[in-house]
Amino acid sequence: MLIPHPLLGPRDAQEFTYLGDARLLARPDGMAEGAEAAFYDYVYLRNNPAGVHRELWFHEHGDRSWLVVTRDTLTHDILGAELATDVVRRERPR
Amino acid sequence: MPDLAPLSALGAETPGSIHTGRLVLREISDIALATLALRNGGTAPMPFGLVLPGPLGWNPGNLAGAFWIAPGQWMISADGRAHTDFACDLKSAAPDCAVTEQTDGWAVFEIVSPEGAAPIGNLLERIVNLDPRILNAGAATRTHMAHMSVFLVRPADDRLTILGMRSAAASLWHALLEAVRGISAHG
C-alpha cells in the first residue's frame, strides 16, 4: 500500500501505524453530563463500513504526522489524505 | 571541559569506518544535533542565518545545516560541535522556539561512493522503499529501514548520510553492511 502523504507524496504504508475510524478525533468532553454514554460510543462503536472509510494513520517512521486517510475498505483504493490537525481545526472551529 | 571520555555510537573510542565493495561507510561522531520546533502559531526563525527548508528539504547552511523533520520542526546540525552545548547556542539563536538537544540521540553514518551516484542508488534500493527521485541531492526524509526508523540526508549524488537511533547503531551498521554485500553479489 502507498499512503499519499499531503506533504511528502506517496509513501510506503509500512512507514505508518494504523489506528482506525477518524471518529476518534471527536473526543467527548469528559466533564460534561452523560459523559459515560458518550465515551462508550466514542471508545467502542467505530464506523466499520464496507466502502469509503475515514481513518487515522500515524506516520511513525516519517514526520510523525497523524493523517486522516479516506480509503475504500472493499478495494483499498485511497481517495485522499489530510493532516489530522487540519481536519480537526476545520471541523471543530474554536 | 569534563574529564570524561566519550564513546562513539558503535561503542569505540574512535568512530567506525569501512571500505567495502564500491562504498566507504563512516561513522560521524562529532556532529552536533538539536531539534527546533515552532511554538503553536509561531513563524520560522533564521537561526545562524539559516533558511529552514520545507518538507523533504535540506539546507547545508554555513554555520549550521537544517533538514525538515515534521511540520514546524527541523533537525539542526553543526559539524564538529558535538562536544559543545549546541542546543543552548541554538536556543539563543531562536529563543521563541522549543529546542531539544539531540546530539547523542543519533548514530550518524556517512556513505561515500568514489564511483559516483550509481552505487548509492544501488544501496538505497536495497535498504529503503523510497522512490529514488524523492532522495535526489539536497533532500532529506525519514523512513523505515530494517525494522528501524532512520533519517536519510542526500548531500550529494555520491553521498548519503543516515541517522539512526543511537542505541541501535550496531544493528544499523550491520544492516548497512549486509546491504552492501547484497550489491556486491549482484555485481
Add this chain to the structure above:
Amino acid sequence: MRVSKFSGFRLVREALRGHRGWTPLWRNPEPQPTYDIVIVGGGGHGLATAYYLAKVFGQTRIAVLEKGWLGSGNVGRNTTIIRSNYLLPGNQPFYEFSMKLWENLEQDLNFNAMVSQRGIINLIHSDAQRDAYRRRGNAMLLSGADARLLSREDLRDLVPFLNYDDARFPIRGGLMQPRAGTARHDGVAWGYARGADALGVDLVQNCEVTGFRTRDGRICGVETSRGPIDAGKVGIAVAGSSGRVMALAGLRLPIESHVLQAFVTEGLKPVIPGVLTFGAGHFYISQSDKGGLVFGGDIDGYNSYAQRGNLPVVEDVVESGMALMPMIGRARLLRSWGGVVDMSMDGSPIIDRTPVDGLYFNGGWCYGGFKATPASGYAFAHLIATGRPHASAAAYRLDRFARGHVIDERGAGAQPNLH
C-alpha cells in the same frame, strides 16, 4: 429422506459397485415462505447452530441462508487450529466446552473432519512470559482442560528443529496443550451441513439477506435475494460481514472488520508434529495431513473487507517463521489468502440477544472462530431455543463494553488491531 451412512464398510461396498450409491451430501431446497428459525450465514458457526438446534434443542422448520456456497466464509480459509488454552474465566470454559465437542464430533456427525489432537505449544521467550503462561496454564487446568509447562530441554526433544542456538529472542520453554491440534476446516463445515440437512434443515445457498422485517420491535422475517422469508426468530452468524448485516437491522457493533492472511506451502513429508506458536513474533504453524505447512501471523492491521492482504505482512510472517525454524527456508509458499475477521473491541466474541426482539447475534470471533465452531453453534442454539445464554457463553454479552465487563485476554484495550 435418504442419507448415506458413512463407514469403511460402506466405502468398500460402494467401491465394488462403482460408487453408484452415494447420494448428495445435502439437498438444494427452494426456500420455504416461513420458518420458525432462520440462521443467516452458512459458515461453520451457522451450520453448527442449525445442527444443534435440530439435534439437541428439538427445533424444526429451520433454514440456513448463505449468500455464496456453504462454508465459503472463514471456516474455509483459516489455519485449522483447535485449542482451549485461554486465560480468563469468561473464555476458557467456553473453549474447553468446544474442545470436548470436537473430541466427539466425528462420531456425532458420522463424518471424518480429521480432528487431530497432536498438541499445541506456545513458546516462551522471557521470564515474564513464563509467569504469564504459568497463570494461563493454571487457568486451563482449573477449568478442566489440560496443560503442560515445558522446559527448553523438553522442547528440544519435542521440536528439535527450532533455532535454539542464536535466536534474537531465545526459546526458554513453552506452554503445551496436548489435546489441542487441528481439524480439516472444510470437513467441519460439510459435516455440520450434512448433519443439519439430514435433520431436515433447509440449507439455502446463493441466498443473500438484504434486510430485516420487524413488527412492533420484534423480528418477523428477512428480505433476501430470493424473496422475503418469514421467521419467528433470526440468528446472525456471518463473522466478517457482521457489521454489514447488523447495519441492515440498524445496529452498530463494537467490531471492526480486518483482513487476516493465511498461507500454505507445497506438500512435504511430515516435519512438524503439532501446532507451534512463536511468542516473540506473531507466527503459528502446523502441517496438514496432506503435507502442506499451514501458517499465519498478524492481521494486516487496517479495516478491510477485501479478502486479501498485502506483501509487508507476508514478509513479516515468513520472517518470523524463518527466525523460529530456519529449516523451512527451502519450502515454498504455494498459496496465500485473506479472510475478513470480526475484530471485537476486547478480542472476545459476542453471543447475545440484540435490542430487536427475536434477533440474535453471534460474531466478533477475531482470530479464533474456527476452534469455537462446535461450542459457538451449541451455545447460539441454546440461546435461540431457550432465550437464555448457555452457561459457557454467559460472558459474551453485547453490553459488556458499556458496563465495563470486557474480556481482554491480551490487555490491549479497545484497539482491535492489537488483539
Add this chain to the structure above:
Amino acid sequence: MSRITGGVIDRGTTLSFHFDGKRYQGHPGDTLASALLANGVRLIGRSFKYHRPRGVFSSGAEEPNALVRLGSGARAEPNSRATVVELFDGLVATSQTHVGSLRRDALALNDLLAPFLPAGFYYKTFMWPKAFWESVYEPAIRRAAGLGRLSGEPDPDRYGRGFLHCEVLVIGGGAAGLAAALTAARAGARVVLADDDFRLGGRLLSESHDLDGVPAVEWVARAEAEFASLPNLRVLRRTTVFGAYDHGVYGAVERVSDHQPEPGDGMRQTLWRITAKRTVLAAGATERHIPFADNDRPGIMLAGAMRSFVNRWAATPQRTPADPVAIFTNNDDGHRTAQDLLARGVPVAGVVDTRDDAVAQGEYRVIAGATVTGTRGRLGLRAIKVTQAGRSEWVDCAALGVSGGWNPNVHLTCHHRGRPVWDAALLAFVPGSDNPPGLLAAGACAGRGSTRAALADGARMAAAALAEIGIAADPCELPEAEDSASPPQPFWYVPGTRRAWVDFQNDVTVKDIALAHQENMRPVEHLKRWTTLGMATDQGKTSNVTALAIMADLTGRTIPDTGTTVFRPPYAPVSLGVLGGGDQGENFRPRRLTPTHHWAKAQGAVFVEAGAWMRAQYFPQSGEAHWQQSVEREARAVRSAVGLCDVTTLGKIDVQGTDAGAFLDRLYCNAMASLKVGRVRYGLMLREDGFAYDDGTCARLAVDHYVVTTTTANAGLVYRNLEFARQCLWPEFDVQLVSVTDAWAQIAVAGPNSRALLERVVDGLDLSNAAFPFMACAGVTVCGGLRARLFRISFSGELAYEIAVPARYGHALMARLMDCGQDLGVTPYGTETLGVLRIEKGHPAGAEINGQTSAAMLGLGRMVSPAKDAIGAVMSRREGLAAETRRLIGLVPVDPAARLVAGAHLFPNGARQSLESGEGWITSACFSPQLGSRIGLGFLERGEDRLGDIIVAANPLEGESVPVRAVSLPFVDPTGERLRA
C-alpha cells in the same frame, strides 16, 4: 540420447549432472527437463495419491509431474519443477514420492486400491474405532502423503531484499513483453522488465517462425542489445512476479544464483518489491490438455511443450529420435507441433484430431473426428488407442502431444479478486474489467496470442499505459510475424470407463468430478475442496478450466454459469527463505544497546532481552555459582551501601510549550500542571477505556518544559499517544514533543551511600535533604562541566537518584562512579535485582500494569482525579471497573522455605479450586534477601480487608499448592524513612 540438431543451447560446453545417482550430460541453455529428455529419461516421478509413474508434461511453470528434489544436505530443495530448473554443472537431482526405487515404488499398490480411494474417501471412513484415527490411520496417511522432504537443517543461504520504483513494470519477456518494454523504455520512462525464464523471448524461443525474415532468436538478441543501451530500463531475468498487491506494488523473486552450484558469498535469491505506476502484464498462455483414458503415462505431454523441447532445446520427447510421435488435438496448434517435429526429422505417427473436418497441414496422417481412448506403456508410452466413428485401432508411438487449446495466464489479473470472463470465441477465460488498478494485459494472456498480435498488443498497451500517466509514447515498430489464430473446438474430455486424469499431480480424474457432481459438491469451490483438484503445486494451471468445463457438461450448464476460476498469490511457488529474507538468527530484529552496554560486558554481565533492548540482568562475580547468589549480593549492596543500574531504556519524552502542564493534565490521570519547577511527580496514564496503561515520572525543568518517563516497553506507544493527543485531540495547546530516550544515558544511583557517591561527581550542588529533597530535580554539571540532569527518585525505596548525561558519556560516567565509590561499597546491579527491589517496595511493573488492571486494583484509585478531564478517567468509572474488588497486596509463604511463583492462582484456604472460584493471582515473585523469604505481589479479592489472612496459592501446572499470608505493601520501609533519608 535423443538430442537432435538446432536449439538455443551452447553445444560447445558440456555440463554433467546426476539424476537418481546416475550421471548424465547436458549443455548451457538446458533445463533439467530438457536435459533428461535429451538423455532419453522419461520416468521422472510419481503422482501424489496413486503413485502412478510420471514424466515431463510441460515445459514451464505449470509442470505437475516432473518434480524432483534438487541438491543435497541442507541445500536440498524438494518439489522442484524440472522444467524450470536451469541446468548447471554438478547439478544433483533425486526423484521423490516413492518408497523403494522410482521404477518399483512400493506405494504403487495405491493404484490398485484406487477404487476404494475416490474423491473425499477420507471423510467417510477412519472413524472406527475412535482412538484409531490418531494412533493408526492418521500417522499412516501422513507418512504416505506429502511430496518431497525437507532436509530438516537450517537453510544455509542468504537472501536479499530490495525495492524498485518505475513508471512501467512489464511482466513477461515474450513477444508482447519485449514490444512493451521497447515502447516504454524508448519513451524515457523508467521500466522494469521481469521475466521468469533465464533467457528472454518467451514462446518465441519455442516456435519455428521467423520475425522480419530472421529467426526469432536473432530478433530477440537485437532487442536485448538495445535494452543494454537504455539506462532507464532494468531487465530482471530469472525473476517471477508472483503477486499483485495494492497501489501498484508487485512482489517478485529473482533467482540470483540458483543456476550456480553454490551461491558462494552472494545471495541465493532476492525479493523485490516493485512499485509501478502502470503494469503491462504479458504473461503468455498455458496450454491445456484433453483428459482421456490413462492419459498420464510418461511420454504424454502438452503439444506446445513438445515444440519447445524440439525447437528450443533440440530434445525429443521419445526415448530415441527415431521413435514415432503422435498428436491429439482439437485445434490447429497441435498440427503445428506435427509440422515442427517432421521438420526436425522426428517421425509423426499421426495427428488425432477431434474435428471432423481436420486436414493434414503437412506430410503426416490425420485421423479426423477421432479421439484417443486408451494408452499402453506403464513406465513410458508405447501405443495409443484411437477411436474414430466407433472403430478403434492401436497406434504405436513413444510420445503423444496433447493440445486442448490455450488458457491465457490471467493469474495476476485476479489477485485483487478480479474475475476473468469467458470468451466464447476463444473458448477461454480472459481478463475481466476488474484488473488490479493500473494493470493492462497484453498479448496471449489477454487472448491475443498470435505472434503478430502479441507484439502489436504489447506495444499498444505500453503506449496506453504511458498515456495514462502523461508520458507520450509511440508503439515501437513491429516485425513481420505469423498471425494465425487457432481457436479450439469445444471438446473437453474423452468420456469413458477408465480413469482419465484432469489434475495429474493430485490424481483427480474425470470420475472424481462426476462423483462430486453426484454428491452435490457442484459449486467450483466445493468441487476443488472435495476432490483436491487444483490444490497441487501447479495450482491448477493445467486442470482448473478443464475441470470447470467437465462440471459444466455434467450439470448441463454453460461454463461461465458453472463458475470462474480465481487465482491467488503467489503465481508460482516461492521459497520461504526469500519471503522471509531479512536477517535471521540474532539479527532477526534490531537490538538496542544501553550506553553502558560495553562497560557491562567487560564486567562479565549476563544480558537479557527487554523488548528491543539488551539489558544487564546481573553481574556475576567469581565464586558465585548461581544467578540467585549474584542477585542477593547486588540487592544487599543497594539496601546497605550503593548500587548502580543503567535505566536508559525507560522512555524519555521532552515536553515543551506554554500549555505543557495543561496538556500533561489531560494525559495523566493525576495532576501535573500543579507540579512546581524543580520537582518530580509519579504519574499514571490510563487508556481511554479506563484501564491502567503506563506509569513513570514527570519532571518539571522549567515553567514550559517537562521531561516525562515511560516504561521501557511502552516508550514508543506512549509517544504515539502523546502525538495523537497533541495533533488530534487538543491542537489548540502550545506543546512540542520530542523523544529523547537515546540522547541521555540515565543511571540509577541507589542506596544509603548514594548521596555520598554523587557528591564526588556532581559539580558544586548541595545534595542535602533540605536543598535537594526527595522528588527534586535539577540541571547540573558533573565531572568538571558535563551537562547533566539529576532526579531524586527511587524505584528501590532507598535514598536514590537518577542521573542523566549525554549518551556518549554514559560509559565513562558509570566507570567513574564505580572508581570513586569503591570505599562506599558501590556495586552494579541488573534487571533481576531491580525487580527484587521493586517487589520489596511493592511498586507495580509490567506484570501488574498488564492492560487488564485498573488504577483501583493497583491501589492507585485515588490518583484518578475527579476534578479534571483526562484520558480514561470517565471510562474508569464504569460499573464493571468500579465494582472490581481485587487489590494489589503482598504475599509471603507461611512456610518460609516454600516456593512462591508468579502465575499461581489464589483461593480461600480449603476451598474447592476452579477457574471461576479463583480470588486472584500472583503477579510477581522473588526471593527477598531483606526478608529472607520468598515474597510476591498479587491481586486478591477484597485484598485490603484480608491482610493477615492465610490463603492458598495454587500452581497445579507444577503440582504445587502453597499456603500464603496476605500482607500489606511495601515489604520494606513502610514509612518511607529510607527514601527520604
